[in-house]
Amino acid sequence: xxxxxxxxxxxxxxxxxxxxxxxxxxxxxxxxxxxxxxxxxxxxxxxxxxxxxxxxxxxxxxxxxxxxxxxxxxxxxxxxxxxxxxxxxxxxxxxxxxxxxxxxxxxxxxxxxxxxxxxxxxxxxxxxxxxxxxxxxxxxxxxxxxxxxxxxxxxxxxxxxxxxxxxxxxxxxxxxxxxxxxxxxxxxxxxxxxxxxxxxxxxxxxxxxxxxxxxxxxxxxxxxxxxxxxxxxxxxxxxxxxxxxxxxxxxxxxxxxxxx
Amino acid sequence: xxxxxxxxxxxxxxxxxxxxxxxxxxxxxxxxxxxxxxxxxxxxxxxxxxxxxxxxxxxxxxxxxxxxxxxxxxxxxxxxxxxxxxxxxxxxxxxxxxxxxxxxxxxxxxxxxxxxxxxxxxxxxxxxxxxxxxxxxxxxxxxxxxxxxxxxxxxxxxxxxxxxxxxxxxxxxxxxxxxxxxxxxxxxxxxxxxxxxxxxxxxxxxxxxxxxxxxxxxxxxxxxxxxxxxxxxxxxxxxxxxxxxxxxxxx
Numbered sequence: 001x002x003x004x005x006x007x008x009x010x011x012x013x014x015x016x017x018x019x020x021x022x023x024x025x026x027x028x029x030x031x032x033x034x035x036x037x038x039x040x041x042x043x044x045x046x047x048x049x050x051x052x053x054x055x056x057x058x059x060x061x062x063x064x065x066x067x068x069x070x071x072x073x074x075x076x077x078x079x080x081x082x083x084x085x086x087x088x089x090x091x092x093x094x095x096x097x098x099x100x101x102x103x104x105x106x107x108x109x110x111x112x113x114x115x116x117x118x119x120x121x122x123x124x125x126x127x128x129x130x131x132x133x134x135x136x137x138x139x140x141x142x143x144x145x146x147x148x149x150x151x152x153x154x155x156x157x158x159x160x161x162x163x164x165x166x167x168x169x170x171x172x173x174x175x176x177x178x179x180x181x182x183x184x185x186x187x188x189x190x191x192x193x194x195x196x197x198x199x200x201x202x203x204x205x206x207x208x209x210x211x212x213x214x215x216x217x218x219x220x221x222x223x224x225x226x227x228x229x230x231x232x233x234x235x236x237x238x239x240x241x242x243x244x245x246x247x248x249x250x251x252x253x254x255x256x257x258x259x260x
Numbered sequence: 261x262x263x264x265x266x267x268x269x270x271x272x273x274x275x276x277x278x279x280x281x282x283x284x285x286x287x288x289x290x291x292x293x294x295x296x297x298x299x300x301x302x303x304x305x306x307x308x309x310x311x312x313x314x315x316x317x318x319x320x321x322x323x324x325x326x327x328x329x330x331x332x333x334x335x336x337x338x339x340x341x342x343x344x345x346x347x348x349x350x351x352x353x354x355x356x357x358x359x360x361x362x363x364x365x366x367x368x369x370x371x372x373x374x375x376x377x378x379x380x381x382x383x384x385x386x387x388x389x390x391x392x393x394x395x396x397x398x399x400x401x402x403x404x405x406x407x408x409x410x411x412x413x414x415x416x417x418x419x420x421x422x423x424x425x426x427x428x429x430x431x432x433x434x435x436x437x438x439x440x441x442x443x444x445x446x447x448x449x450x451x452x453x454x455x456x457x458x459x460x461x462x463x464x465x466x467x468x469x470x471x472x473x474x475x476x477x478x479x480x481x482x483x484x485x486x487x488x489x490x491x492x493x494x495x496x497x498x499x500x501x502x503x504x505x506x507x508x509x510x511x
Contacts, residue, residue: 124350124352124355125348125349125350125352126352126353126354126355128309128314128348128352129346129348129352129353129354131314131341132312132314132341132344132345132346132348133341133365133366133369133370134338134339134341134342134369134370135369136338
């Protein structure tokens with residue numbers, strides 16, 4: 001095979017893969033909308049995605065807020081604008097840092113776990129067993145996971161925002177010379193609810209991406225334990241790349257929301 | 261004349277360049293145990309998945325009680341599966357659940373029975389496979405033989421018309437193999453309306469349980485009949501397989 005046909009075959013396989021993923025996503029979402037509703041599984045997954053990710057999100061959030069306060073101070077102190085530290089860090093957090101960093105942290109924990117769990121179920125024929133019992137595996141396994149992540153990643157992002165601002169406040173007010181009043185007033189002046197809303201929309205999309213890619217990779221696993229390992233790694237890498245690229249395009253789309 | 265439970269006619273399936281089924285035709289009589297034998301990789305499991313409607317053939321007909329299931333849409337095919345129970349090679353128990361919940365799963369999904377009624381049915385099922393007190397054990401705490409038993413209980417709990425076994429004794433010790441064989445036979449004898457289809461490459465087990473045997477080789481059925489037919493045949497391919505010899509036409 002020459003280089004051109006190899007490239008062609010590669011492109012066809014990528015396009016086919018995207019098509020299969022979209023088909024999987026639509027089938028899972030449709031499964032989530034139709035009865036029977038898997039409320040218990042949904043709550044279990046929400047607990048797994050949300051409550052169990054709380055600690056890592058809080059630790060990441062507080063240190064992100066703190067380090068950005070330190071960095072912002074380096075710039076702002078050159079022209080005596082330290083009181084803006086709170087506002088600029090809060091803006092960065094709500095619009096960008098909290099959605100992206102939360103999604104990447106949750107991806108590492110949850111996206112990989114979904115791919116590994118469903119991949120193991122695939123290679124041990126548990127998904128075939130569901131099919132054989134006339135239970136729609138997309139509805140039973142994928143839909144609650146995707147819905148749980150789409151709801152809980154925004155909730156975790158909100159937690160990230162809050163602890164991030166607390167971290168920033170600690171550095172700015174307790175370690176640098178910003179007064180609490182100025183810190184708060186600047187945030188109220190510069191940060192709009194729309195900034196928060198844009199971040200929430202992004203994080204819901206990130207939740208959808210990381211869970212659906214994790215589930216898809218799990219569903220399409222083949223080749224035993226090695227296959228499960230491969231599916232897990234690929235799921236995390238693909239989701240990570242998709243989160244960062246979709247972030248850019250969503251920022252372009254959402255920008256008019258908070259500029260005007 | 262025997263009633264036909266499942267009828268396969270000219271079934272073909274290929275995966276890319278690999279032709280797995282090359283026109284399989286076979287009648288599976290109702291109310292009996294039929295065993296399909298053949299080497300690993302001859303398409304036995306693929307055949308089973310076609311019968312269950314988990315795969316669709318490239319060509320050919322699968323009639324279940326006279327109805328061609330290859331023409332059914334997804335929803336009808338799903339309804340058709342209610343008539344089947346399947347015991348997977350490694351039992352495919354849900355490892356997030358205990359034994360009781362595994363067996364209760366099909367009832368909770370598809371019946372309107374109350375939880376006390378489900379409990380009675382599940383406990384009766386577990387007792388019938390000799391696992392009366394194992395309900396609370398997690399699936400991953402079970403031995404291979406116990407897993408298979410739970411698999412049989414789960415497949416039988418809704419009272420299916422057809423019970424399919426995918427290599428039920430692979431990986432078990434000889435005594436456990438004999439126990440599972442006895443379980444397959446007992447389950448059949450206790451349910452005269454049941455039609456069992458077993459995929460196997462274990463000849464001793466096949467002779468113990470089968471009413472009818474069919475051998476699959478290179479994507480076709482090369483011999484079908486009773487245990488006697490297989491013991492007496494002159495077909496060198498069947499003889500080599502039945503006797504487990506290294507030399508012969510099958511390489």
